[in-house]
Amino acid sequence: MGILGPVEILRPNGVKVGLQLQCRKVLALLVVAAGRPVSTGQLVRSIWGDSRPSHAPQMVRSHIRVLRGALRHETERTLPTSAAGYRIAPDRCAVDAYRFRELLDEARRRWPRDPAGAARTAHAALDLWRGADAMPDVVEVHSLRAEAAYLEELRFQAEETLVLASLESGQTEFALPRARRLAELHPNRERFWLQLMVAEALSGRLVEATSITFRQARHHLVKETGLHAPGLERLQRELLRGGRSTEQLLNLITQSPRSVA
Structure with missing residues (x-):
C-alpha cells in the first residue's frame, strides 16, 4: 500500500x-x-x-x-x-509511509556516527516517494491534507539528512547538485541555503558561496520574508574567516531553524 x-x-x-x-x-x-x-x-x-x-x-x-x-x-x-x-x-502489512519513517529514524540515529550509512539510509527513504506530494488525489479530506503536510515536512528532513551526511562523509560532488536543487525548489527554507553554501565551499567554490549564493539566499530569506536569518550571516562570516572543519560548518547548519516561512 x-x-x-x-x-x-x-x-x-x-x-x-x-x-x-x-x-x-x-x-x-x-x-x-x-x-x-x-x-x-x-x-x-x-x-x-x-x-x-x-x-x-x-x-x-x-x-x-x-x-x-x-x-x-x-x-x-x-x-x-x-x-x-x-x-x-x-x-x-507493507505501507510505504511506515517504512519511510522507519528509515528516516534509522538515518538520524546513524548520523553523525556513521555518515555514509546515514546517507544510504536517507536515500533509501526518499526513494520510496512516487511524486512530489503525498496523497495528492485525496487531500480534499481535511485530516488527510494535514497528514500529507506532515509527511512532506518529514521528506524535507530526509533530504536535509541526506545532504548533511553526504557532506560529512566526503561525498561533496553528490551533495552539491542536490543542495542546489533543494534551495531552488524551497527558497524560504534557510537550512537548504546553508547546506548549499557549505557544499559550494567544500567543493572549492568559496567565492560563489559567500557572494552569489549568499545574496540569493538573503534576497529570499530577508527581503521577501522580512526576517533576519542570522544563521545565513553567521555562516558567511565563518566561511570568510576560514579554518572551520566540515563538522563545525555542519553544526552551524543544524543550529539554524529548518524554515523561516
Whole structure:
C-alpha cells in the first residue's frame, strides 16, 4: 500500500489495483490511523462531512469489501475488524509511509556516527516517494491534507539528512547538485541555503558561496520574508574567516531553524 504519492495498492506481482476515489479515501484514512480502529461513522464524517448522503455507511462498507478483495489472502492480517471499527495492522502489512519513517529514524540515529550509512539510509527513504506530494488525489479530506503536510515536512528532513551526511562523509560532488536543487525548489527554507553554501565551499567554490549564493539566499530569506536569518550571516562570516572543519560548518547548519516561512 502506498500514500507517498497517489494512494494505491500494489499486488505482490507489481500490478496496481484500480480503486475509485472514495475507496482510496477510505484506504488512506485507515493507513494514516496507523493501527488505530476507525469506525464507519468516523469514515463517513471524514469523507463527506455535513453533506454526507443517507447511504454513506453502506458505501463505506462497500469500499471495505473492495479493499479486502484487493488485499485477497492478506485480508485477515492487514484489515481486521473489531467492535471499534476497521483498522490497518501496521506490523502485518507493507505501507510505504511506515517504512519511510522507519528509515528516516534509522538515518538520524546513524548520523553523525556513521555518515555514509546515514546517507544510504536517507536515500533509501526518499526513494520510496512516487511524486512530489503525498496523497495528492485525496487531500480534499481535511485530516488527510494535514497528514500529507506532515509527511512532506518529514521528506524535507530526509533530504536535509541526506545532504548533511553526504557532506560529512566526503561525498561533496553528490551533495552539491542536490543542495542546489533543494534551495531552488524551497527558497524560504534557510537550512537548504546553508547546506548549499557549505557544499559550494567544500567543493572549492568559496567565492560563489559567500557572494552569489549568499545574496540569493538573503534576497529570499530577508527581503521577501522580512526576517533576519542570522544563521545565513553567521555562516558567511565563518566561511570568510576560514579554518572551520566540515563538522563545525555542519553544526552551524543544524543550529539554524529548518524554515523561516
